[in-house]
Amino acid sequence: xxxxxxxxxLGMPKEFRFGIELEAYNVKTKGKESLYTGKSAxxxxxxxxxxxxxxxxxxxxxxGAELVSPILSDVQEDYESIAKMxxxxxxxxxxxxxxxxxxxxxxxxxxxxxxxLRKDSKKMENFLKIYAESEELLYKMCNDKNDPIRKKAIxxxxxxxxxxxxxxxxxxxxxxxxxxxKQIEEGTLKVSYKKFGKYRMxxxxxxLDERRYSGLNLTNIGxxxxxxxxxxxxxxxxxxxxxxxxxxxxxxxLNTAIxxxxxxxxxxxxxxxxxxxxxxEEQKADNFxxxxxxxxxxxxxxxxxxxxxxxxDVFAKNExxxxxxxxxxxxxxxxxxxxxxGAFVKQIYEKISQTISRTNEKGDTINxx
Numbered sequence: 001x002x003x004x005x006x007x008x009x010l011g012m013p014k015e016f017r018f019g020i021e022l023e024a025y026n027v028k029t030k031g032k033e034s035l036y037t038g039k040s041a042x043x044x045x046x047x048x049x050x051x052x053x054x055x056x057x058x059x060x061x062x063x064g065a066e067l068v069s070p071i072l073s074d075v076q077e078d079y080e081s082i083a084k085m086x087x088x089x090x091x092x093x094x095x096x097x098x099x100x101x102x103x104x105x106x107x108x109x110x111x112x113x114x115x116x117l118r119k120d121s122k123k124m125e126n127f128l129k130i131y132a133e134s135e136e137l138l139y140k141m142c143n144d145k146n147d148p149i150r151k152k153a154i155x156x157x158x159x160x161x162x163x164x165x166x167x168x169x170x171x172x173x174x175x176x177x178x179x180x181x182k183q184i185e186e187g188t189l190k191v192s193y194k195k196f197g198k199y200r201m202x203x204x205x206x207x208l209d210e211r212r213y214s215g216l217n218l219t220n221i222g223x224x225x226x227x228x229x230x231x232x233x234x235x236x237x238x239x240x241x242x243x244x245x246x247x248x249x250x251x252x253x254l255n256t257a258i259x260x261x262x263x264x265x266x267x268x269x270x271x272x273x274x275x276x277x278x279x280x281e282e283q284k285a286d287n288f289x290x291x292x293x294x295x296x297x298x299x300x301x302x303x304x305x306x307x308x309x310x311x312x313d314v315f316a317k318n319e320x321x322x323x324x325x326x327x328x329x330x331x332x333x334x335x336x337x338x339x340x341x342g343a344f345v346k347q348i349y350e351k352i353s354q355t356i357s358r359t360n361e362k363g364d365t366i367n368x369x
Contacts, residue, residue: 001255003248003298005241007083010248012074013255017113018247019069019228020082023057023106023236024089026096027065035065035092044088047081059105063094071113083240090238104150106236107173108243110250111228114221117254120261127257128180128189131216133275134253134288135177136323139215140309141249141285141302142234144242148312150235153215154321155314173215173232175322229254245301252292267291277327281310284328 001011029036029051035044036051044051044067052066059066067085072078090100102108117123131138139149153173183189215233220226231250237243260267274291276284285306289299309315319325 001248001252001293002295003245003301005244007076007079009074009076010244010251012251013116013258015113015116016251016254017071017073018251019072019111020243020247021052021069021107021109021111022067022085022089022238023059023064023108024066024100024102024238025059025062025064025105025236026094027063027089027100028092028094029060029065033092035089040088040092044085047085049081049085062105063096064105065089079240079244082243086238086240086243100238102236102238104152104235107150107153107232108234108236108246110231110234110247111220111226112231112250112254114227114229116258117229123258123261125184125189126260127254129184130253130257130260130274130291132177132180132184132324133327135175135215136315136318136327137281137285137288137306138249138253139175139233139323140306140312140315142231142246143305143309144237144239144245145305145308147235148309148314149233151314153233153235172213174213175318176214176216177324178322181324248298249302256292278329280329280331 004010028034032038034040041051048070050068050070052060052068054061057066067089069082069085072081093100117127139154143149154175180189213232215231217230217232220228220230231246234246256267260271270287270291273287276287279287285303286299289302293299293302
């Protein structure tokens, strides 16, 4: 696989079929001339895209819109279709400004046909291991440069109609790597909470019971109507190039899991580097991209994304948000030391020394206790 701009193919395996959900805010969806009516509706239907209703997507009832693609493949006409739908949405601004926007209310969801991992449960296992190990990095690479992930993706949001569900979940696309790794270690990992026929053996072995509000949504695996692996963490966008870059990123992880399973000897050295934890975050990011992408120019796209948002406020206290810890060396303590005045540290040290001295004078030492 190799990234290519505009409508050129990415070189995905033939079995990689995918779909996307485009969300936008301040979109007119009612009346004679709107995105969902008249000639616009006819055009969207002619391309086999679906216009989500208020019942299907709450954003539609809040002044937004969502277009869901048909099954897409790695062909020129499908990338062109994505670009045209982005432009179609932009034509119909609503009552909240003069432009349609993909703001923090919106996300970009990318689905892949789960068949690419179905035939060999080891492929699913390798995929989940790679995903869990790299999840925190992935959340920093899944959007355009200088565009940190929206807060409601990984934080509880008690505003609006999501108040009730917010009480039991962290964000609309919450991290799950901590849980994945724990279940792998305990041998309890399963893919979906649903029961299904020919997938039962796979499901019973790898069941990740995270429901749909996770950055990685596996609950549709085995569903006869929607047998997909869904990546939900990306911010909403109406920029075709950003969308295509995200598709390439997610497809690269899936493809790597397959290749690692089928050609383990070839990937052994890269895997050893990737799973190292005695490295800093930058080295971890570099090892991750070296594993999933061959071309240096491709890797630079996502390294630049990571670099631009790595210290964004939204990523503070990640250990409380479901990200797996200990996957790389963190720099928090070094930064705290740099910010703490030396005089203050010296003062604290003197107070501790005085306390110990007074205690020893009374004959009540720590050892005595």
